[in-house]
Amino acid sequence: MAARQTRGRQIIPMQQIENRNDMYATFTKRRHGLYNKASELSTLCGVDIGIIIFSPTGNPYSFFQSSMESVLERFRNPNQPMSNESQLLDAQSRNRMRQLNQQLDEILESKDELKEKDKQLDEVDDTRPKGWWEEVPVGNLDAGQVQEWITWFEALQSQVQRREQMRRS
Template identity: 35%
Template sequence: MEKMIKKPCMGRQKISIVKISKKNHLQVTFSKRRTGLFKKASELATLCGVEIGIIVFSPANKAFSFGHLDVESIIDRFLSRNPQPDSGANRLIKAHRNANIHELNMELTQVLSQLEVERKRGEALDKMRKASRKQCWWESPIAELGSRELEQLRMALEELKKKVAEQANKIFVESNNTSFFKVNAYENKTKPHDQSSVASSSMYKYWLV
């Protein structure tokens, strides 16, 4: 027998970065990447308590922006290179905002923990369900059973048929015995009455003679 030629493992290949030629594919890819980028920026701003601004351009040169807290103020501050003086009101606003961000981070951590617990619970339930299906394989559709399960099912049905026939025969015999005993009891009950009738008729004949 000829040895099977093993395919050489190519490993992780480098994907060349080229522009997508089809416009429809390009637009769909841009929409997905833009949504993912804005989502990551929002998570970063919430978790770290930073101000962030992003501007992206679509293949049709349409601008899309995201900013936390306000994209215009962030852009103006970036372009002017002159940060506004930090007054007492601004410090109070920042402190309040940081407190809110800290509270939101705690809630987010708690929700993520609950989500992880529910995910593990769902996986455990799936495993239990699969194990239950394996144990109760006879409840599956016949088309999904293998040759081994079909043979076991056939033997089980034959055994069930045998037991049903034995039980039916037993019930039939018991019902016949019950009917026989009822007939005998009825005959025994009526026999004394018949003998007395015969005796009385004989005496009647004797007196007549």
């Protein structure tokens, strides 16, 4: 069977989307992409950035880094130095953002490690010998066999619980 042919990335003509559902979906996707780009720009270049967008339905959406007040104040008065209070708020906001970005990096790193461990466990699972309970299709069991399995698993569970109690004692 031949691989499915995709259209790939294409240049989309710049014109308003006529289909309302397509317009809403595109707006949502592009809005998230715009927020990601603004966040990257702020993080990588250390700039303050603000975005205000109105959706096709008229709902306002905004993204500000570091704070809306400081970005708007700097936009209104670009030549005026920031007040001490604004500088402190800005510094605190930037510090918090730096901490959150560091936490995100650590989480993503541990996620990658977990994916690698999961891949290794899958490889081990594929090569290890299977127990009899894994080789029997559960759908083929009759009522008596199901009851037999339940009894076996309950006995196993009680053994595990006894071992746990003995270990605690």
